[in-house]
Amino acid sequence: QSALTQPPSASGSPGQSVAISCTGTSSDVGGYNYVSWYQQHPGKAPKLIIYEVSKRPSGVPDRFSGSKSGNTASLTVSGLQAEDEADYYCSSYAGSNNFVFGAGTKVTVL
């Protein structure tokens, strides 16, 4: 199972928005609504910030939003803050009890 495709990096100034794409195939992202997004700060464990394409766990700010169109999912971080600087990973159920992550995107707050 190949990793989902994410841009290696993205950046924005405080207060701006940044969008990260996650491209798969009809066998994973496009075929199921089990797309999640995780935030990982250096040396820390990943944290779930979006699940089932667009749902936010309790405690996650509504600045984080998710969507999907065809084989591509997207994470948008609005009102960028310094603490949003981190690595972001998407994941998707890939059928037949397989699971795949994206390669990760490093978000820099300028």
Place this chain on the structure above:
Amino acid sequence: QVQLVQSGGGVVQPGRSLRLSCAASGFTFSHYGMHWVRQAPGKGLEWVAVIWYDGSNKYYADSVKGRFTISRDNSKNTLFLQVNSLRAEDTAVFYCARGGSGSVWNLDYWGQGTLVTVSS
């Protein structure tokens, strides 16, 4: 609150074995599927394995099939990963994660990670 506390990592020689543990608290462990995910140094996340809430089903990434075994002891609220025939490329931080209440494919809580270094 949900806690997953990991143990069992370390430095191990190529070809040797190790057992990783993940002790759960703050939720009814026997009601949730559990995952192992690994991250090689400076690299991205790689899904390793999942086990159903009752241990009835286990599924693995192709890269570890036949060498790694996921298991659980619901009486002790603990998840395990037996890693055998270790290779240099298995060097990674291993995380346990809970499969969320909506679906086992929502990894909603993660352990702190444990580093496995395969080196002679």
